[in-house]
Amino acid sequence: MPDMPTLASLAADLVSGATSARKLAEECLAKIADPAGEGQRVFIHVDRDAALAAADAMDRLRKANAAPSPFAGIPVSIKDLFDIKGQVTRAGSRALEDSAPAEADATVVARLRRAGFIVIGRTNMTEFAYSGIGINPHYGTPKSAWNRSVGHVPGGSSSGAAVSIADQMAYGALGTDTGGSCRIPAAFNGIVGFKPTQRRVPLDGGVPLSFSLDSFGPLARSVACCAVLDAVLADEKVQPLQPRSVKGMRLAVPTTVALDDLDAAVAKTFERALESLSRAGALIERIEVPEFHDVGVMNAKGGLAAAESYAWHRYLITSKGDIYDPRVAARIMRGEGISAADYIDIVNARRSFIARTEQRIAPYDALALPTTANTPPVIADLADDKAFTIQNLRALRNCTLINVLDGCAISLPAHRDGEVPVGLMLAAAGGSDRRILELAAGMENIIRV
Numbered sequence: 387m388p389d390m391p392t393l394a395s396l397a398a399d400l401v402s403g404a405t406s407a408r409k410l411a412e413e414c415l416a417k418i419a420d421p422a423g424e425g426q427r428v429f430i431h432v433d434r435d436a437a438l439a440a441a442d443a444m445d446r447l448r449k450a451n452a453a454p455s456p457f458a459g460i461p462v463s464i465k466d467l468f469d470i471k472g473q474v475t476r477a478g479s480r481a482l483e484d485s486a487p488a489e490a491d492a493t494v495v496a497r498l499r500r501a502g503f504i505v506i507g508r509t510n511m512t513e514f515a516y517s518g519i520g521i522n523p524h525y526g527t528p529k530s531a532w533n534r535s536v537g538h539v540p541g542g543s544s545s546g547a548a549v550s551i552a553d554q555m556a557y558g559a560l561g562t563d564t565g566g567s568c569r570i571p572a573a574f575n576g577i578v579g580f581k582p583t584q585r586r587v588p589l590d591g592g593v594p595l596s597f598s599l600d601s602f603g604p605l606a607r608s609v610a611c612c613a614v615l616d617a618v619l620a621d622e623k624v625q626p627l628q629p630r631s632v633k634g635m636r637l638a639v640p641t642t643v644a645l646d647d648l649d650a651a652v653a654k655t656f657e658r659a660l661e662s663l664s665r666a667g668a669l670i671e672r673i674e675v676p677e678f679h680d681v682g683v684m685n686a687k688g689g690l691a692a693a694e695s696y697a698w699h700r701y702l703i704t705s706k707g708d709i710y711d712p713r714v715a716a717r718i719m720r721g722e723g724i725s726a727a728d729y730i731d732i733v734n735a736r737r738s739f740i741a742r743t744e745q746r747i748a749p750y751d752a753l754a755l756p757t758t759a760n761t762p763p764v765i766a767d768l769a770d771d772k773a774f775t776i777q778n779l780r781a782l783r784n785c786t787l788i789n790v791l792d793g794c795a796i797s798l799p800a801h802r803d804g805e806v807p808v809g810l811m812l813a814a815a816g817g818s819d820r821r822i823l824e825l826a827a828g829m830e831n832i833i834r835v
Contacts, residue, residue, distance in 0.1 A: 407459025458502020492591025509546030566785025573809025633667030696721025
């Protein structure tokens with residue numbers, strides 16, 4: 387993947403006059419429209435005229451020294467899960483096509499606009515965000531940036547979001563993460579994806595998958611880029627990110643569940659990254675986290691995601707279930723078999739899980755684990771439902787641990803140039819967002835040595 391400009395370098399170029407918002411928007415639109423590229427599968431809707439009009443407005447404001455932020459004029463993509471005023475929110479489905487256009491932007495979209503970011507279009511996704519693979523039978527499946535001639539899955543559910551960054555169709559992307567949907571596609575495309583602590587970013591204006599687990603987060607080129615976007619999404623002041631020194635970092639590698647059944651390339655790349663961190667002075671301890679076994683028990687019948695998605699979909703799926711992706715419909719319908727008592731049991735089990743796991747990991751700066759157990763599977767290999775289910779669970783497993791924990795986490799590219807993409811995930815208890823971003827910024831270049 388060619389070296390990409392960062393939000394900081396683009397902001398500097400805008401200030402110096404080396405580029406303009408109009409030029410950046412035109413370049414992104416040209417990449418989206420390129421028939422040889424993935425644009426037709428990455429984007430469900432491109433609002434070319436509005437993007438160019440907004441870019442021209444930002445250029446005029448900058449000329450008048452009135453730009454709303456240093457990043458005003460930089461194009462970003464928006465996952466099709468979010469309301470954009472005047473547009474229909476389809477959530478990657480055909481079942482919502484006849485819905486009324488949104489009357490207002492989702493809160494997070496409004497915050498990006500307020501900072502001057504240019505909304506370039508709506509990105510493709512797994513239907514209703516219910517899979518970690520990224521296949522969409524309605525709008526096509528964008529190919530991962532890796533080995534494109536073969537055709538590997540992009541990761542999900544924020545599939546188009548990740549590929550829009552990898553292919554420079556946008557310089558930041560708004561995604562969601564319920565069980566890894568920012569981090570998995572980031573790992574499969576060699577970029578950075580961040581899952582914030584849920585309570586920091588409002589969920590208004592986004593189609594829910596699981597209101598207990600959903601988080602809205604950014605995908606971008608670098609940790610610093612994600613930190614900028616995260617601050618905007620959380621309505622916090624954008625402050626320079628101070629990378630933490632790797633020397634003295636206390637990292638725990640959970641040996642329970644998280645290291646099971648890894649693809650050979652994942653295991654090799656992850657261990658090499660740990661060795662690089664250790665050489666740089668990180669203190670790495672392998673620990674058992676027996677609490678992680680509880681997550682499988684909580685999810686045995688489909689867990690919170692099945693119960694809560696069924697509650698939202700039960701009327702729509704009755705009238706339009708025949709046009710749902712059958713794989714998505716089957717996962718939603720698992721929720722029909724979860725009783726109120728079952729649901730209360732899961733909620734109580736989760737509360738206990740969070741308390742016990744937080745206590746166990748408290749002595750460490752972060753957990754370090756592979757983002758996914760697998761490398762990006764080949765799209766054609768997943769036509770069989772059984773093969774799809776196996777790879778989907780392997781993609782979701784490690785990330786889901788952190789969503790159930792109500793924690794925060796980031797996926798960093800750990801592979802070297804020319805190698806299959808592998809993500810290293812740093813994670814911690816809820817509220818540790820800034821620490822995770824600082825730790826990640828300190829190690830993002832070291833782990834690929």
